[in-house]
Amino acid sequence: MKNRIEEIRNERGIRQDELAKLMGVSRQTISSLENGRYNPSILLAHKIAKFFGMTIEDVFIFEDLQED
């Protein structure tokens, strides 16, 4: 699943570690999310979207792909 976290975060001038602290996760989690290596739980996705004042669909791009 792709997402726009890095793009939106950069637009708002927020660092990875700042976002991580606000979301209650590690900086590595934010990094992995941005790189598309890790898909967040629905709770974290909701939390991130809410923090940016957007909907989950605005931040996360759902693709109909089979995961491994």
Next chain:
Amino acid sequence: MYYNNKKLALSFLWIILGAVLMGLSVAEVLTSSYYSGMGGALLAVGILQVIRNLRYRNDKEYQEKIDVEYGDERNRYLRMMSWAWTGYLVVLIEAAGVVVALVMGQHTIQIILAYSVCLIVGIYWIVHMILKRKY
């Protein structure tokens, strides 16, 4: 909150158990060095956990670091996946070990490994059934 009173009590239990095992070894009630080694390990783990627990209570920065480390969903996912892969690989390695032991004529080892595989698979199915009911 990762470290709580329950974890502190458990740490004290390890310390007591470790001290008892070491004491019995020193008093030569338990003769095998296995027990003194085990007692020492339990004692060390208990003391380390108590130190961590106390630091967690008094150091806000450390508390935050630990809470993120253990509460972080990616870390939880990684821990879960690591255990899953460990279990899977152990079964495969032991199954291969059964064949090797059979070829080498090591029947005792073969039986132990075969039962171990059966035990792991049995535990897997029990856990799977419990989780299926829960979720």
